[in-house]
Amino acid sequence: xxxxxxNLGMYLPVYAIFFLIYVIACFIEPSFFTWNNNVNxxxxxxxxxxxxxxxxxxxxxxxxxxxxxxxxxLTNVIAASLPWVDSAPNIILWLLVPPIVGLALGLGNGLxxxxxxxxxxxxxxxxxxxxxxxxxxxxxxxxxxxxxxVARGVTGSIFRLIPAPLxxxxxxxLVFRLILRRTYLGRSIYAVGGNEEIAYESGISGxxxxxxxYGFSGLLGAFAGMFLSAWMYSGDPLxxxxxxxxxxxVSVIAGTSLAGGRGGVVGIIxxxxxxxxxxxxxxxxxxxxxxxxxxxxxxxxxxxxxxxSRSGVNLGExxxxxxxxxxxxxxxGGR
Amino acid sequence: xxxxxxxxxxxxxxxxxxxxxxxxxAVDEVDFICNGGEIHGLVGENGxxxxxxxxxxxxxxxxxxxxxLFRGEQKTFRSxxxxxxxxxxxxxxxxxxxxxxxxxxNISMGTWPKTKRGLIDWDDTDSRCERxxxxxxxxxxxxxxxxxxxxxxxxxxxIAKVLSEDPDxxxxxxxxxxxxxxxxxxxxxxxxxxxxxxxxxxxISHRLDxxxxxxxxxxxxxxxxxxxxxxxxxxxxxxxxxSMVGRSFSEIFPPKPPLKPAEVIFSYSxxxxxSDRKVALSVQRGxxxxxxxxxxxxxxxxxxxxxxxxxCEELELEVQGRKISSRNPVQAMKAGIGLIPxxxxxxxxxxxxxxxxxxxxxTLNRRERFGWIRKREERQEVSEIVDRLAIKISSLNQPAQSxxxxxxxxxxxxxxxxxxxxxxxxxxxxxxxxxxxxxxxYRLIRDLADRGVAVILNTSDMLELIGLCDRVxxxxxGFLTAEIQREEITEENIMKASVSxxxxxxxxxx
Numbered sequence: 001x002x003x004x005x006x007n008l009g010m011y012l013p014v015y016a017i018f019f020l021i022y023v024i025a026c027f028i029e030p031s032f033f034t035w036n037n038n039v040n041x042x043x044x045x046x047x048x049x050x051x052x053x054x055x056x057x058x059x060x061x062x063x064x065x066x067x068x069x070x071x072x073x074l075t076n077v078i079a080a081s082l083p084w085v086d087s088a089p090n091i092i093l094w095l096l097v098p099p100i101v102g103l104a105l106g107l108g109n110g111l112x113x114x115x116x117x118x119x120x121x122x123x124x125x126x127x128x129x130x131x132x133x134x135x136x137x138x139x140x141x142x143x144x145x146x147x148x149x150v151a152r153g154v155t156g157s158i159f160r161l162i163p164a165p166l167x168x169x170x171x172x173x174l175v176f177r178l179i180l181r182r183t184y185l186g187r188s189i190y191a192v193g194g195n196e197e198i199a200y201e202s203g204i205s206g207x208x209x210x211x212x213x214y215g216f217s218g219l220l221g222a223f224a225g226m227f228l229s230a231w232m233y234s235g236d237p238l239x240x241x242x243x244x245x246x247x248x249x250v251s252v253i254a255g256t257s258l259a260g261g262r263g264g265v266v267g268i269i270x271x272x273x274x275x276x277x278x279x280x281x282x283x284x285x286x287x288x289x290x291x292x293x294x295x296x297x298x299x300x301x302x303x304x305x306x307x308x309s310r311s312g313v314n315l316g317e318x319x320x321x322x323x324x325x326x327x328x329x330x331x332x333g334g335r
Numbered sequence: 336x337x338x339x340x341x342x343x344x345x346x347x348x349x350x351x352x353x354x355x356x357x358x359x360x361a362v363d364e365v366d367f368i369c370n371g372g373e374i375h376g377l378v379g380e381n382g383x384x385x386x387x388x389x390x391x392x393x394x395x396x397x398x399x400x401x402x403x404l405f406r407g408e409q410k411t412f413r414s415x416x417x418x419x420x421x422x423x424x425x426x427x428x429x430x431x432x433x434x435x436x437x438x439x440x441n442i443s444m445g446t447w448p449k450t451k452r453g454l455i456d457w458d459d460t461d462s463r464c465e466r467x468x469x470x471x472x473x474x475x476x477x478x479x480x481x482x483x484x485x486x487x488x489x490x491x492x493x494i495a496k497v498l499s500e501d502p503d504x505x506x507x508x509x510x511x512x513x514x515x516x517x518x519x520x521x522x523x524x525x526x527x528x529x530x531x532x533x534x535x536x537x538x539i540s541h542r543l544d545x546x547x548x549x550x551x552x553x554x555x556x557x558x559x560x561x562x563x564x565x566x567x568x569x570x571x572x573x574x575x576x577x578s579m580v581g582r583s584f585s586e587i588f589p590p591k592p593p594l595k596p597a598e599v600i601f602s603y604s605x606x607x608x609x610s611d612r613k614v615a616l617s618v619q620r621g622x623x624x625x626x627x628x629x630x631x632x633x634x635x636x637x638x639x640x641x642x643x644x645x646x647c648e649e650l651e652l653e654v655q656g657r658k659i660s661s662r663n664p665v666q667a668m669k670a671g672i673g674l675i676p677x678x679x680x681x682x683x684x685x686x687x688x689x690x691x692x693x694x695x696x697x698t699l700n701r702r703e704r705f706g707w708i709r710k711r712e713e714r715q716e717v718s719e720i721v722d723r724l725a726i727k728i729s730s731l732n733q734p735a736q737s738x739x740x741x742x743x744x745x746x747x748x749x750x751x752x753x754x755x756x757x758x759x760x761x762x763x764x765x766x767x768x769x770x771x772x773x774x775x776x777y778r779l780i781r782d783l784a785d786r787g788v789a790v791i792l793n794t795s796d797m798l799e800l801i802g803l804c805d806r807v808x809x810x811x812x813g814f815l816t817a818e819i820q821r822e823e824i825t826e827e828n829i830m831k832a833s834v835s836x837x838x839x840x841x842x843x844x845x
Contacts, residue, residue: 182710184703191696194685201644201676202696202750203668261687 010255010263013306014270021277029284041280042165043155043231045272047072047224049169051247052254052268053176054220057213059251060180061193061206062260063120065217067109068247070131072240075102075225077135080144080235090147094229098222105131106218110211120214128244135237144235154230168227169269172220176265185212193260250275253303274303344407346371346535347392347504352401354387361387362398363559369504369535374526376550376567377539379579380769384559385539389506392537393425394418405503424502426494426510432481439464439477442496467495471525485631487518494525505529506537511545515630523549541769543575555579579770587774588802589781591821595621601758601789605640605650609633610813613649618758618789623780625804625824626793628833633813634793635677638760641791642674643667654757668697671757675747675764683747684735691717691731693746697754720749724775741772748779758789765799777803797826809833 026033051068058065075098082097084090109127113120157163180186191199192206199206221240228239254271256263278299282292349367353360362384369375379385390396392403394412403410405421412418415425432441439461448459464477473491481489490510497505507526511519526549529536540546546553547567554564555578562578576587597619604615610633618624626634640647643663652659652670659670667674676683684693694717695702702709702716717731726745728738735746744764751759764780765773780803784790794800800807807824809817809832817832 182708183706184699184708185706187692187695187699187708190688190692191685194688194692198676198683198685199696201642201664201674203665204696204699205665257687261685 011267011270014254014267014274014303017303017306018270018273018277021274021281025277025281025284028281032280032284039157039163039165041273041276042163042169045269045276046165046169047227047231048243048246048250048272048275049268050172050220050224050227051243052250052272053172053265054217054224055247056251056254056256056263056265056268057176057180057189057220058120058217059193059248059256059258060189060260060263061210061213062196063113063210063213064248064258065109065124065214066121066244067105067124067128067131068217068221069240069242069244070128070135071102071105071218071221072225072228072243073135073237074105074131074138074240075099075222076229076239077139077144077225077235077237079226079229080146081139082146085145086147086149091150094146094150094226098226099219102218102220102222102225103215104218106221107211107215109218110214113214114207114210132237132240139235139237142234142236144229146229146233148233151230151233154227165227172223173265173269180264185209189213190261193262195261246275249300253300274299345369345404346406348404348407349388349392350402350404352388352391352403353399354391354396355399360559362391364401365556365559365561367392367554367561367564369537371503371533371535372530373551374530374536374538374549376546376553377537377556378541378543378546378553378575379556379562380771383556383579383769385556386508387559388556389425389508389537389539392418392504393423393506419500419502422501422503423506424497424500424504425506425508426490426497427508432489432493432496434482435480437478437480438468438475438484438492441481441492442467442477442499444496446500463499464495467499468492471495471498471528472521487514487630490514490518491521494522498529502534504535504537506539508539509541510538511540511542519545543572547572547575576770587770587777589778591781591805592621592785594805594821595619600655600787601791602653603641603651605637605647607633607636607640607647607813608645609636612814614813614815616791616808616815618791620787620789621784622805623784623790623792623803625800625807626791626810627795627797627800627807627829628810628816630795632810632833634810635762636813637810638762638791638793639674641667641758641760642672644674668754672760673697673751673754673756673758674760675751675762677762677766684743686736687734689732689734690721690726690728690738690746693735694720694750694753697750716753720753723752724749724779741768744768744772744776748776752779752783756788758791759783760791762793763795764792765794765796797829800824800829801826 031037051072054068055065078101079094079098082090082093084093105127109120109124112118112127113123116123154164154168158167180189188199188204188209191202191204192209196206224243225240229235232239250268250271251263252258253274254263254265254267278296279292282295287295345368347369349365352362352365352367354362365384365388367388377385377388387396391398394415394417397411397413403412410421412421433444442464443460448456448463450456461477468475468477468491471491471494473488473495475484475488475492481492484492494510510522514522526536526538538546538550547570550567552564552566553570553575555562555575557579599617600620602615602617604613606613614637616624626638628634636645636647639645640650641652641661643661643666650661652661654670654672657670659666661667661670661672664674685696691714695713698716699708702713714731720726721728721731724745726749727742735743738746748764761780765776768776777799780790780792784805792799792804801824804824805821807819807829808815809819809829811833817828819828819832
């Protein structure tokens with residue numbers, strides 16, 4: 001099996017499910033397959049993709065980042081609370097301050113987790129709560145403002161043709177795929193997630209890798225927060241909350257193992273689409289919100305079962321495992 | 336009398352067993368008989384099909400063809416639970432104990448006696464545990480946590496757990512690997528008791544002397560087939576090995592090259608935590624230094640501290656005349672020190688990562704510029720090692736977990752060969768590896784030394800100390816008690832140094 005085939009096996013299920021749901025959506029509502037709606041979708045999924053990449057990086061090392069919601073919220077609020085709106089200094093501040101804050105917050109997480117040896121689940125739960133509090137302190141209610149130029153630049157189209165969000169999320173996924181596959185840091189992330197002890201004995205410092213990974217997660221959270229501020233022309237201290245669990249769900253649907261060491265960012269676009277299309281379809285069908293939750297949960301579990309199964313693409317194997325009598329299943333594997 | 340036993344219906348009979356996995360025929364038409372009151376040794380290289388045969392008997396694998404007969408009655412096991420019910424017990428190499436539960440809780444796992452109210456009857460649990468441990472002659476408190484026991488005692492608990500279900504057929508899969516000589520003797524006396532109690536015992540081990548000592552009959556497997564089954568009196572070690580691999584014993588170790596002029600390139604001294612005594616050693620260019628002794632005398636602590644693992648005080652290291660500090664592996668590696676940890680096979684490699692990612696791990700930073708890895712160079716270096724070690728992989732991207740144990744160990748060796756260390760520390764590099772892989776590893780070690788590397792080797796295999804090492808240090812209770820030069824490396828000398836001083840030390844303590 002070549003590397004390409006292995007990756008294909010990993011990503012095929014996500015995009016197959018995405019395609020299936022997309023086609024279903026087009027049948028239910030013909031207007032779904034319009035350019036406008038698709039541009040709208042690009043915008044909607046971009047922050048989720050950014051948060052998904054952030055979460056994937058952390059999960060690959062065997063950790064988890066529950067503070068991503070707090071970071072998105074805080075940077076979003078900061079981005080919408082900068083002075084001198086609609087002038088060049090505001091735009092410069094908008095470009096500089098949130099990423100620095102996000103990176104700093106993330107590195108803070110990483111330092112506490114790596115140097116203190118505390119469990120990431122609790123550390124990020126705690127820091128996320130703190131940052132949510134700070135966001136509410138800065139901007140108790142949704143409000144604030146961003147420069148119009150920023151909003152147009154981020155959510156508009158380039159040359160009136162290519163939607164900027166599409167470029168943004170494609171660029172991020174591509175860059176982080178390169179980082180994961182081609183750089184020292186990327187390889188170290190897989191090594192530490194694969195087995196931290198062996199990594200240590202091979203001269204790879206798990207501490208340093210973790211600090212950087214949480215730093216990147218904070219930075220990406222900031223980008224998501226900035227994007228949301230540009231999209232909404234304003235800030236909302238609680239805007240990040242849904243991204244906590246959704247980013248985890250998207251990472252896992254995209255094929256990343258919660259145990260670490262296995263997965264990647266290429267499936268995230270498909271994962272984010274699956275998430276949003278589900279909402280869309282259920283809304284289009286005018287299904288009550290209560291049922292929507294149930295349906296969403298069920299579809300997510302099925303998507304998870306298919307995309308995160310060890311063999312990856314082999315749907316037949318999955319069906320066999322769950323629907324054939326046990327004795328046939330028991331003979332598989334082993335040496 | 337033996338005739339009478341054989342004439343009876345055998346307790347366990349496997350007929351024409353065939354079991355294949357995708358790509359391999361693991362067991363190929365094997366007949367296997369084990370009588371009550373017999374210890375049947377099962378030997379063969381890794382991948383010869385022993386484990387698969389055992390798993391078929393224990394219900395873990397359903398055979399493709401063939402039948403299993405118990406006391407002449409045909410049985411089909413769909414799971415290990417089925418086999419257990421029919422009276423098959425397996426003591427696996429990897430222990431199945433819960434470390435944070437007590438001995439008694441582990442032994443009666445799943446079969447806890449209940450009180451009238453439906454709660455677990457702890458008094459009964461403890462007394463039952465004491466009885467079972469007493470029967471096999473082991474003194475362990477029932478209320479001790481497994482995690483606080485040394486490996487050897489855990490093994491005894493594991494055995495007690497299996498025996499608590501009173502199986503008729505007991506399979507021991509490499510039970511002696513973590514045991515010292517005394518403990519092996521204890522295990523053997525347990526095995527003999529079981530045998531006298533009429534049980535059928537299958538004993539798997541890589542230590543051939545033990546197989547020869549304890550077995551009544553021996554079956555040799557090779558490439559999934561049964562090569563031969565004979566009474567133990569028809570075997571000796573040479574014959575066993577040659578039927579396993581088709582080579583004779585004397586060819587196993589590479590010849591030691593003539594002594595070169597002494598040039599010390601590595602020296603070490605430190606105060607070990609366990610003994611609180613200063614230990615010092617030095618190694619010459621191209622020398623293979625063995626560190627031996629009984630199990631658990633501080634060898635691991637000493638060798639790991641060279642690589643910056645574990646704690647010790649006043650650590651002083653010199654590599655090629657330069658003082659270096661080695662408080663963690665990164666520093667040690669900067670000085671050109673490599674370490675092959677004791678964790679072999681599945682515990683020694685990144686299971687879910689590819690062969691390439693495994694092999695490239697220690698040398699990643701040599702092939703990076705501004706954080707980017709030079710992939711072509713990496714592929715080239717890694718492929719060279721794969722060819723040199725004859726690692727069997729279908730592509731460099733094959734995940735390590737799909738490789739055999741021997742090939743996993745080669746990944747561990749290979750990554751340090753790419754590293755090109757000046758000093759190579761190895762902990763039990765051949766533990767649990769089959770004979771032909773062992774041979775390859777011996778040749779590699781000698782090859783490393785010939786290239787001028789100082790090799791420091793810890794092994795519990797006496798033959799390796801004798802056959803492979805240029806000089807042997809013997810450790811005893813955290814002290815280096817003897818230095819044995821090349822000509823004097825004999826089993827007697829090593830044993831003397833390992834054992835005799837224990838009494839002396841004990842007298843000192845009084």
